[in-house]
Amino acid sequence: MITVIGIVMYLNNVNEMKNQTQSMSKVLSTQFSRTIDLYFEDIERLSLAIFTDSVIQDTLSNYEEDLLYNDISIRNSLYPRLFNQVYPQSDVAAVTIHTDSGTIFDYEKSGDMEVRYATEDPEWVQLLKAANKNEFLILPTSEVEQLNGQKKQVVSLIRDIYKIPQRNRIGSMKIDIDVTIFEKLLEMDNVDELEEHMRIFVMSANESVIYDHRKELIGENNVGLNLPTVTVNEPEDGTLSWQSDSYLYANDHSDFTNWNTVVLIDNEFIIYERNQILLFIAISGLVAFSVIGVISYLLSYNITKPFNGIIQKMRRVEKGDLTDRMKLTGHPEMDVLTRVYNNMLDSINKLITEVYEASITEKNAKISALQSQINPHFLYNTLNIMKSISRVKGVEEVAEISESLSDLFKYSMKDLDKTVTLQEEVTHVENYMRIQQHRFRDRFVLTKDISPEANQISIPKLLIQPIVENAVNHGLKDKKAEGVILLKAFLKENDLVIKIQDNGNGMNPETLEYVRKKVSTNRMKTDTEGIGLNNIAQRLQLMYGYRYRMQIDSEENTGTNVTIILPAHVI
Numbered sequence: 001m002i003t004v005i006g007i008v009m010y011l012n013n014v015n016e017m018k019n020q021t022q023s024m025s026k027v028l029s030t031q032f033s034r035t036i037d038l039y040f041e042d043i044e045r046l047s048l049a050i051f052t053d054s055v056i057q058d059t060l061s062n063y064e065e066d067l068l069y070n071d072i073s074i075r076n077s078l079y080p081r082l083f084n085q086v087y088p089q090s091d092v093a094a095v096t097i098h099t100d101s102g103t104i105f106d107y108e109k110s111g112d113m114e115v116r117y118a119t120e121d122p123e124w125v126q127l128l129k130a131a132n133k134n135e136f137l138i139l140p141t142s143e144v145e146q147l148n149g150q151k152k153q154v155v156s157l158i159r160d161i162y163k164i165p166q167r168n169r170i171g172s173m174k175i176d177i178d179v180t181i182f183e184k185l186l187e188m189d190n191v192d193e194l195e196e197h198m199r200i201f202v203m204s205a206n207e208s209v210i211y212d213h214r215k216e217l218i219g220e221n222n223v224g225l226n227l228p229t230v231t232v233n234e235p236e237d238g239t240l241s242w243q244s245d246s247y248l249y250a251n252d253h254s255d256f257t258n259w260n261t262v263v264l265i266d267n268e269f270i271i272y273e274r275n276q277i278l279l280f281i282a283i284s285g286l287v288a289f290s291v292i293g294v295i296s297y298l299l300s301y302n303i304t305k306p307f308n309g310i311i312q313k314m315r316r317v318e319k320g321d322l323t324d325r326m327k328l329t330g331h332p333e334m335d336v337l338t339r340v341y342n343n344m345l346d347s348i349n350k351l352i353t354e355v356y357e358a359s360i361t362e363k364n365a366k367i368s369a370l371q372s373q374i375n376p377h378f379l380y381n382t383l384n385i386m387k388s389i390s391r392v393k394g395v396e397e398v399a400e401i402s403e404s405l406s407d408l409f410k411y412s413m414k415d416l417d418k419t420v421t422l423q424e425e426v427t428h429v430e431n432y433m434r435i436q437q438h439r440f441r442d443r444f445v446l447t448k449d450i451s452p453e454a455n456q457i458s459i460p461k462l463l464i465q466p467i468v469e470n471a472v473n474h475g476l477k478d479k480k481a482e483g484v485i486l487l488k489a490f491l492k493e494n495d496l497v498i499k500i501q502d503n504g505n506g507m508n509p510e511t512l513e514y515v516r517k518k519v520s521t522n523r524m525k526t527d528t529e530g531i532g533l534n535n536i537a538q539r540l541q542l543m544y545g546y547r548y549r550m551q552i553d554s555e556e557n558t559g560t561n562v563t564i565i566l567p568a569h570v571i
Contacts, residue, residue, distance in 0.1 A: 025250040033261040091181040197269035444483025475504025
């Protein structure tokens, strides 16, 4: 009788544990699949942002086959736009834009950008031409060669670019995502115990391995799983034999990526738990008949309770509650599953937060773009009317201020992303100083020492004037007379050297160190903070990379000297 009871309880517990493990694998495959879908929906939105970017639209629409863009023109047009779009996506490795004329723009997250020309369409462009219009495709894992010669495994999203609003095709794009993104999406770190029993695959429809969390079969074709086709929205599950081992499996198909997320749990995991049950029953068989039933019941309860807790919490996740976490129970195997479950929820929450923040950033960018379209023409007309009335009334000083302010405003608002000559920037500085000298009644003067060959060198717009403005507002504000701002520019080998020096208050060592650190971090600033040294350093970084230098020197009660060195390009 004791033997019969032991056998019945043994079989019941083994079957219950197997069913619970199977249910757990189904929920895991579903949640992993949904996490991957969320991420690639974000990548698809990134492709639409690049698709609709006005600068990229204009560049591809006006690009002619016989037109050779130089490096600075491409960097000034495409590079900043791709940088702004791709920067929030840390796992995007590269973006490739292919024009219909055969020109290929390769942008990499490392900061490199290459322009090359192809005599025939790449294979991914041919796939797009064979697909339906407006359709995007997600390609399986492939190995690509980066601009530095190194090779990287990536998955790619490709789509055609159409002219807005005419809807005629003007090019194609390919976004390469580093395959290591799946490590973050699947969150399998610090679970070494489960690594011995679990295998996770992301596979294409033809069983090409997109990702293997053990990194052994990534990119392999037809690895022999022979999964049945998933034809409904619910995940498929069951048992299968692979590489001479038996597994419980769950397979969830994504309509968005057309991929399958497969979770395999080795039967060794079931055997281990089964042996634990058998050991407990064998020990219980040595105890008196009066207590064997109680012990068996408690054993069964203790084994099934953690699984029931997992199922209950996973059902809450299915209803959208991602806040509830499981607590460690003290059972090694269950604690491993608990950590996996909690890590998975943390990953999903993190991804949802990132998608939400990206959406807010996109909305703010659209609002800023709409605001920037306000035509300032009426302000120019108002200043010109003030100038004309002042001259008619004989108030020449007001006329001069109005004229200088009109020129300064027009220069500041028009084509800020384009380069100008050094001479044009100096003229802008002179207009600014003319207004300030009326304000401060000649308490300081602007002195220039500019070599003639430097006048036609190309520099970013609003490079010098904000530094001169800092000198006026901070360096010379307390100086009653004999204030001097020296603007010096000359060529040195292949570089343009610009120095802005004042004899004002200067800075103490602590303030100077703070300013240098703030500039060197190149952190993004909001519009409310104005165009300062940090903004200038950031724009120089975008345009010249590491080919520029900015040095700030200052001594208290002596003055400040700002030196900028950048490559000399003639317009």
